[in-house]
Amino acid sequence: MGLVACTRCTRVSPMGSTICDRCGSTLASRDTASLQKVWAWWFVGLICYIPANLYPMLETRTLGNVSNATIVEGAVELAHHGAFGVAAIILIASVLIPVSKFMIIAVLAFGIQRKSSISAHYRLILFEIVEYIGRWSMIDVFVVAILSALVQFQTLASMTPGRASLFFALSVVFTMLSAQSLDPRLIWDSENNHDTDSPAATGPSQTSLEKERSA
Amino acid sequence: MACPKCDFVYSVPEVTSNERAYCHRCHTVLIAPRRKAGKQIIALAASVLILIAGATVYPFLSISVGGQTHSASILETAFAFSGALTALAVAVLMFIVIIPAVRLVLLIYVLLPVIRDLALARYAKPAFRMAEALTPWAMAEIFALGCAVALVKLADLADVAFGWRPGCSPPWSFWWFSPKV
Numbered sequence: 001m002g003l004v005a006c007t008r009c010t011r012v013s014p015m016g017s018t019i020c021d022r023c024g025s026t027l028a029s030r031d032t033a034s035l036q037k038v039w040a041w042w043f044v045g046l047i048c049y050i051p052a053n054l055y056p057m058l059e060t061r062t063l064g065n066v067s068n069a070t071i072v073e074g075a076v077e078l079a080h081h082g083a084f085g086v087a088a089i090i091l092i093a094s095v096l097i098p099v100s101k102f103m104i105i106a107v108l109a110f111g112i113q114r115k116s117s118i119s120a121h122y123r124l125i126l127f128e129i130v131e132y133i134g135r136w137s138m139i140d141v142f143v144v145a146i147l148s149a150l151v152q153f154q155t156l157a158s159m160t161p162g163r164a165s166l167f168f169a170l171s172v173v174f175t176m177l178s179a180q181s182l183d184p185r186l187i188w189d190s191e192n193n194h195d196t197d198s199p200a201a202t203g204p205s206q207t208s209l210e211k212e213r214s215a
Numbered sequence: 216m217a218c219p220k221c222d223f224v225y226s227v228p229e230v231t232s233n234e235r236a237y238c239h240r241c242h243t244v245l246i247a248p249r250r251k252a253g254k255q256i257i258a259l260a261a262s263v264l265i266l267i268a269g270a271t272v273y274p275f276l277s278i279s280v281g282g283q284t285h286s287a288s289i290l291e292t293a294f295a296f297s298g299a300l301t302a303l304a305v306a307v308l309m310f311i312v313i314i315p316a317v318r319l320v321l322l323i324y325v326l327l328p329v330i331r332d333l334a335l336a337r338y339a340k341p342a343f344r345m346a347e348a349l350t351p352w353a354m355a356e357i358f359a360l361g362c363a364v365a366l367v368k369l370a371d372l373a374d375v376a377f378g379w380r381p382g383c384s385p386p387w388s389f390w391w392f393s394p395k396v
Contacts, residue, residue: 003217003224005216005217005218005219005222005224006217006219007219008219008344008347010216010217010218010219010245011216011217012216012217012224023340023343023344024340024341024344025344078368083367083368083370085367086364086367086368089360089364090364120221120241121240121241121242124220124221124241131351134351135351135352135354135357136357136360138310138354138357139357139360139361139364140361141303141307142307142311142354142357142358142361142362142365143361143364143365143368144295145292145293145295145296145307145361146276146287146292146295146361146362146365147365147368147369148295148296149287149291149292149294149295150276150277150278150285150286150287150365150369151278151285151369152285153285160295161295161296161300161303163299163300165296165300165303166296166299166300166302166303169303169306169307173306176351180351184220184221185220185221185222187221188221188222188223188240188241
């Protein structure tokens with residue numbers, strides 16, 4: 001259709017425009033480097049996630065005893081104390097969510113590169129889940145900050161953040177950037193290209209504003 | 216207009232106050248007007264700003280063990296990361312105080328002229344774009360849940376008490392569709 005759409009304010013402009021004339025955002029029909037950026041952030045995030053689990057997250061000193069706990073050890077310890085709910089929150093936020101995020105982003109990126117058996121609509125829902133939930137992994141870093149700010153009783157008990165907290169925060173930030181660089185419109189392009197039922201499955205995927213309908 | 220998620224093109228429909236327009240292909244909400252949304256956002260933004268200021272400076276949690284009491288403000292919480300982890304202190308401060316506050320200030324700056332039917336503020340467009348771009352990086356509500364987790368973690372170690380509560384920002388995104396430029 002020779003149009004390019006603004007992802008911020010939804011205005012359509014003639015093909016070739018570089019700046020939206022309503023809101024001033026930068027326009028691109030498709031972010032051609034999208035997948036490259038996704039994979040780049042994805043790998044950096046994954047690399048940071050490894051030391052985040054190996055190094056101690058929190059150092060606890062009580063009456064001369066020093067104990068270092070990694071993320072998983074911390075959660076296990078909580079469960080031993082009977083706080084299953086909190087242990088579950090920690091495990092979900094710092095293990096389940098990051099791991100499933102890595103997997104979902106990889107599935108989405110692969111789905112754009114090749115044919116995907118998952119429907120585009122389902123993949124968009126996955127994308128929105130990942131985009132929304134990614135920030136919540138940061139909770140573990142905040143908990144460490146609160147604990148080590150509060151528990152400062154020289155000899156009696158004190159807590160200090162461990163090296164893992166930095167790597168963990170970096171990993172969360174990098175996966176958030178990875179999810180943000182994924183252009184969700186690419187999901188629909190790959191759908192159109194091999195979906196023969198679609199009435200307008202035509203043309204080059206990179207310039208694909210083919211349909212018009214009123215809501 | 217085109218759906219920002221799947222690029223399906225529509226001619227802009229008339230949508231009244233209690234209706235919503237969805238993209239029929241990917242079900243993204245496209246238009247959802249609300250009456251008086253602007254005023255509500257400004258009122259909430261102003262009060263949350265005051266709460267953030269209060270929560271940042273005053274101690275918001277205190278703990279006592281064996282007669283010793285220790286309390287921490289949000290500022291001190293962020294600076295619990297020191298030495299090699301100082302970068303993290305700055306990041307935490309950005310996530311829970313500075314970015315949420317900047318977003319609210321930007322929103323007020325953009326919306327105040329809008330609800331008064333005046334001309335748009337001079338930098339309204341870039342300001343609103345920036346406010347939207349900052350949304351995922353404002354993590355005040357995550358910090359609030361973090362407080363709860365930390366409390367439970369400490370509960371068997373010591374007595375913990377709330378001081379000034381952190382200003383927790385409501386999920387703004389719900390109101391965001393209406394005041395589109």
